[in-house]
Amino acid sequence: MQSAHPAPPHPSRELRRRLRARARRVRILRRRVGALTVALLLTAWGAVFAIGPMGHASTASATKVALVYTRGHKTGKRSASKKANAVSSSEGTSSSSSAASTVSPVTTSQS
Amino acid sequence: MLAVDLGTHFFWITSRAAGIVALLLSSGSVAAGLAISGRFGRMRGPDLRVTHEALSLAALAALVLHAATLLGDSFFHPTVADLLIPFHMNYKEPYMAIGIIGGWGMLILGLSYYARERIGVNRWKALHRLTAVAWILGVIHTLGEGTDAGQLWFLAMTLIVVIPVALLLAARILTTPGSATGNARRA
Numbered sequence: 001m002q003s004a005h006p007a008p009p010h011p012s013r014e015l016r017r018r019l020r021a022r023a024r025r026v027r028i029l030r031r032r033v034g035a036l037t038v039a040l041l042l043t044a045w046g047a048v049f050a051i052g053p054m055g056h057a058s059t060a061s062a063t064k065v066a067l068v069y070t071r072g073h074k075t076g077k078r079s080a081s082k083k084a085n086a087v088s089s090s091e092g093t094s095s096s097s098s099a100a101s102t103v104s105p106v107t108t109s110q111s
Numbered sequence: 112m113l114a115v116d117l118g119t120h121f122f123w124i125t126s127r128a129a130g131i132v133a134l135l136l137s138s139g140s141v142a143a144g145l146a147i148s149g150r151f152g153r154m155r156g157p158d159l160r161v162t163h164e165a166l167s168l169a170a171l172a173a174l175v176l177h178a179a180t181l182l183g184d185s186f187f188h189p190t191v192a193d194l195l196i197p198f199h200m201n202y203k204e205p206y207m208a209i210g211i212i213g214g215w216g217m218l219i220l221g222l223s224y225y226a227r228e229r230i231g232v233n234r235w236k237a238l239h240r241l242t243a244v245a246w247i248l249g250v251i252h253t254l255g256e257g258t259d260a261g262q263l264w265f266l267a268m269t270l271i272v273v274i275p276v277a278l279l280l281a282a283r284i285l286t287t288p289g290s291a292t293g294n295a296r297r298a
Binding site: 022025026029030033034036037040041044045047048049051052053054 | 158
């Protein structure tokens with residue numbers, strides 16, 4: 001005689017099914033966090049690149065940056081001083097001398 | 112738009128972006144951790160635990176990227192020791208040192224999860240609470256030293272992620288049975 005209700009699944013089979021479902025959920029969550037991290041990194045990179053203050057460039061391209069300054073583009077005063085400090089501490093040159101070298105071509109062009 | 116010499120700034124921009132991501136992910140991770148141990152996290156404990164772990168590992172990866180990419184910055188030019196040892200680089204102190212100490216704290220306390228059996232679960236739990244202190248040091252470093260800290264968008268983003276976590280943390284401290292407030296309430 002057949003029973004009206006289907007037989008309950010075997011406990012070990014049910015356990016395996018639950019473990020598989022849990023592993024799948026864990027994989028999905030980890031993948032989502034990984035995707036979120038990459039998306040955040042790209043967005044932050046874009047934001048810093050587009051609207052973040054750039055300060056001074058290296059001494060090699062400092063002239064170019066000085067010209068950009070004179071054209072009225074706003075840059076972060078804070079980061080400019082940071083970069084100047086970094087140069088003075090790491091390369092042993094004074095920030096005032098690097099600032100003078102950046103400004104000099106501008107002065108010439110204006111006079 | 113500002114003309115940016117990408118070749119010169121690539122590592123600097125990447126480091127700043129990684130720092131931002133580390134702050135966002137670590138805030139999320141601390142929030143998930145507080146939710147696990149708090150009242151409202153019990154319902155989906157296992158999922159929250161996995162999310163907390165994944166967010167922590169991602170935050171640590173971003174933190175390592177934040178420091179490692181600075182090594183490639185031809186202008187800032189730090190040494191490995193400058194980035195690993197507090198007060199080694201005499202630059203924007205104490206915020207630089209605070210960031211290094213916070214970073215080490217995050218790294219050691221975060222990865223200690225995988226050695227919790229060896230440490231002892233109760234001792235590890237007590238140690239793991241200090242991760243919140245490392246996160247606070249990270250926030251101080253961000254606001255004190257971050258190049259973008261003066262920018263409105265950056266401040267808004269930081270406050271949006273930091274305030275809810277800070278409130279969760281405050282609620283947790285105030286409702287912990289061993290805390291001063293808890294003792295005062297019982298008395």
